[in-house]
Amino acid sequence: MRLAFKIALRFLLSGKNQTILIALGIAVGVAVQVFIGSLIQGLQLSLVEKTIGNSSQITITSGSGDKIIRSWERVVYEAGISSKAIRNISPSVDASAFLEYEDGSEPILVRGFRLADADDIYGISGGLYDGKLPQRKDEAIIGRDLAEKLEVEINERVNLVTPLGGVVKLMVTGLYDLGVSAVNKSWLITNLETAQDIFGLDDGITSVEMQVDEVFNADNLARQVNNTLSDSRLIVDNWKDQNKQLLSGLSGQSLSSYMIQVFVLVAVLLGISSVLAISVVQRSKQLGILKAMGIKDRDASLIFVFQGLLLGVIGGVLGILLGIGLLLMFTAFAVNPDGSPVVPVFISYPFLVVSGLFAISAAVFASLIPARLSSRLNPIEVIKNG
Amino acid sequence: MDNIIELHGINKAYGEKIKTQVLHDINLSFEAGSFNSIIGASGSGKSTLLNIIGTLDKPTSGQLYINKRRTENMTKDELAELRNRTIGFIFQFHYLLPEFTAKENILMPYLINHFKPSKEVLSWTDQLIELVGIEKVAHNRATDMSGGQQQRAAIARALINKPPLVLADEPTGNLDSESSENVYNTMRKVNEEYGTTFIIITHDQRIAEKTDRIVEIKDGRIGLDIRR
Ligand SMILES: Nc1ncnc2c1ncn2[C@@H]1O[C@H](COP(=O)(O)OP(=O)(O)OP(=O)(O)O)[C@@H](O)[C@H]1O
Ligand SMILES: [Mg+2]
Numbered sequence: 001m002r003l004a005f006k007i008a009l010r011f012l013l014s015g016k017n018q019t020i021l022i023a024l025g026i027a028v029g030v031a032v033q034v035f036i037g038s039l040i041q042g043l044q045l046s047l048v049e050k051t052i053g054n055s056s057q058i059t060i061t062s063g064s065g066d067k068i069i070r071s072w073e074r075v076v077y078e079a080g081i082s083s084k085a086i087r088n089i090s091p092s093v094d095a096s097a098f099l100e101y102e103d104g105s106e107p108i109l110v111r112g113f114r115l116a117d118a119d120d121i122y123g124i125s126g127g128l129y130d131g132k133l134p135q136r137k138d139e140a141i142i143g144r145d146l147a148e149k150l151e152v153e154i155n156e157r158v159n160l161v162t163p164l165g166g167v168v169k170l171m172v173t174g175l176y177d178l179g180v181s182a183v184n185k186s187w188l189i190t191n192l193e194t195a196q197d198i199f200g201l202d203d204g205i206t207s208v209e210m211q212v213d214e215v216f217n218a219d220n221l222a223r224q225v226n227n228t229l230s231d232s233r234l235i236v237d238n239w240k241d242q243n244k245q246l247l248s249g250l251s252g253q254s255l256s257s258y259m260i261q262v263f264v265l266v267a268v269l270l271g272i273s274s275v276l277a278i279s280v281v282q283r284s285k286q287l288g289i290l291k292a293m294g295i296k297d298r299d300a301s302l303i304f305v306f307q308g309l310l311l312g313v314i315g316g317v318l319g320i321l322l323g324i325g326l327l328l329m330f331t332a333f334a335v336n337p338d339g340s341p342v343v344p345v346f347i348s349y350p351f352l353v354v355s356g357l358f359a360i361s362a363a364v365f366a367s368l369i370p371a372r373l374s375s376r377l378n379p380i381e382v383i384k385n386g
Numbered sequence: 387m388d389n390i391i392e393l394h395g396i397n398k399a400y401g402e403k404i405k406t407q408v409l410h411d412i413n414l415s416f417e418a419g420s421f422n423s424i425i426g427a428s429g430s431g432k433s434t435l436l437n438i439i440g441t442l443d444k445p446t447s448g449q450l451y452i453n454k455r456r457t458e459n460m461t462k463d464e465l466a467e468l469r470n471r472t473i474g475f476i477f478q479f480h481y482l483l484p485e486f487t488a489k490e491n492i493l494m495p496y497l498i499n500h501f502k503p504s505k506e507v508l509s510w511t512d513q514l515i516e517l518v519g520i521e522k523v524a525h526n527r528a529t530d531m532s533g534g535q536q537q538r539a540a541i542a543r544a545l546i547n548k549p550p551l552v553l554a555d556e557p558t559g560n561l562d563s564e565s566s567e568n569v570y571n572t573m574r575k576v577n578e579e580y581g582t583t584f585i586i587i588t589h590d591q592r593i594a595e596k597t598d599r600i601v602e603i604k605d606g607r608i609g610l611d612i613r614r
Contacts, residue, residue, distance in 0.1 A: 002497075002501055002502075003494075003497045003498060006497075007483075007485075010485040010486060011485060013485075014484070014485040285481065286483045286484075286485070288481075289477075289481045289483065290483075290494070290498070291466070292440070292442055292469065292475050292477075293469065293470060293475065293494060293495045293498060293543075294466045294467060294468075294469040294470025294471070294495065294498050294499070295466065295470075295498045296462075296463050296466050296467075297462060297463070297466075298463075299498075379442055380437055380442045380443050383437065383442060383477060383481075383555075384433065384437070
């Protein structure tokens with residue numbers, strides 16, 4: 001075994017050009033794999049981040065007839081202890097209403113938050129471009145699109161009409177732009193008490209929203225939340241169930257990226273296999289003599305398995321470095337006018353390790369055919385034919 | 387003396403449809419410690435016979451005993467182990483592994499069945515290098531040695547495991563007469579010092595005449611068998 005390794009190493013070293021060529025072949029394959037894989041992962045993560053990064057990822061609503069969650073402090077507490085991966089828990093009161101203006105009225109969604117909590121999810125204070133957050137009762141902020149349509153400026157009062165016909169005067173203390181036009185167009189954000197008052201909920205709310213540390217694990221975490229909640233009538237939703245189409249789009253993309261990676265790997269595999277098979281023929285004299293001297297067939301084949309392994313390790317490491325280099329170059333040169341990368345590249349260490357291990361196992365796998373040839377070689381053929 | 391090799395009714399034929407019989411019912415034995423040569427015309431079957439003795443080739447029928455052990459039912463691995471411990475090979479075309487130095491080549495048969503060379507084996511290696519007179523080129527790659535030096539390294543390699551038997555197929559076939567003389571003397575020295583049995587195929591009349599026994603193969607049969 002040790003001898004087989006020693007011979008493998010010596011064979012590789014004495015056929016330097018060939019060795020460098022195969023190692024480079026593997027390296028390029030691995031680099032392409034790392035590059036494409038990381039690019040697609042980065043693309044997907046940024047897409048998901050854009051889509052759901054600033055929204056509720058798990059939402060608890062009431063399954064009772066009036067849609068009101070009454071002992072909501074308890075729900076918030078239970079959601080919080082259900083998993084460490086859950087954060088930014090925010091109670092909210094949501095209800096439809098109309099805003100009146102000169103020529104008519106505009107349908108809106110009133111969102112009553114505990115603003116400090118909701119800020120963590122929606123980044124409200126960051127999106128505020130004029131005025132300040134509501135601080136007292138009957139204060140509210142509205143989005144850019146709505147403000148423009150209604151021609152409202154800060155420190156003006158607006159009339160809010162509830163579905164039941166009640167009219168409430170609210171002071172607009174600020175204007176925001178949260179980057180999503182549906183939100184900018186229709187949300188009126190106020191504090192919890194104001195919303196509860198407008199819709200007569202007393203101390204009740206309508207939903208508890210939260211985010212998670214690993215967005216793709218949201219469905220499992222939602223199940224965990226559901227199991228922890230003591231009130232079984234509550235309904236726990238998560239973004240994955242609500243965005244099936246996005247997810248299937250993503251998995252289609254992943255699939256095509258896997259396909260590319262697999263084909264690259266197959267090409268690498270065939271390359272190694274054929275070069276090593278040729279090298280069995282090239283070294284048949286040596287193998288014949290080793291066998292005459294009593295090396296066992298298993299060790300004779302191990303020589304080529306070790307060569308595959310060594311090539312896989314060298315090529316894999318080189319390929320990962322090359323891939324990272326490509327990615328860094330890509331982020332450095334393919335940039336938007338503001339200097340941010342076109343595609344935010346995501347380098348995942350587990351992915352690099354997996355790519356490397358994949359290359360090594362592929363190389364070992366590819367060496368099995370030459371190993372078999374080597375094992376089967378009959379020394380008499382070599383010895384007779386010189 | 388005991389026989390180290392015994393051949394009983396060895397036949398060898400090649401070909402599936404048209405059979406060509408190369409060896410005909412060979413009965414032959416070699417005493418342990420003897421120094422033998424095999425001669426005969428080209429194509430008479432000398433190499434075939436030697437390869438069968440060395441378990442590299444299989445006879446079509448007949449039995450081969452090595453050290454009184456029957457060999458025909460041994461597995462490939464058992465045969466490999468037997469060759470490694472019992473037989474040293476010297477081939478006409480040297481066949482050193484060009485990727486390794488002379489010294490590494492000499493150690494190769496030992497390393498096939500051992501993890502690491504012991505101190506004793508290393509000093510035995512140096513002794514052998516001295517014996518065959520290649521001290522100057524011991525750390526050269528095989529490709530950087532003359533034909534005679536390579537052949538002497540191959541002799542040292544054949545002896546590293548102290549096998550009781552050495553098989554040599556035209557070991558001096560590619561060498562000039564001075565190198566041939568040198569290689570012969572080396573083999574003779576080993577035979578006398580360590581009691582190693584030698585079976586040497588040669589076309590060189592002068593070398594054959596110096597051996598203890600000359601076996602002539604003629605058309606696949608034993609012709610002359612001269613002992614001195
Ligand atoms: N694989 C084979 N198929 C058919 N015939 C073979 C085969 N191998 C050897 N022979 C024949 O067997 C005969 C003996 O061959 P062998 O190599 O033993 O001769 P030799 O006595 O060693 O000759 P030389 O002195 O030229 O080395 C030859 O006629 C050869 O053609
Ligand atoms: Mg011959």
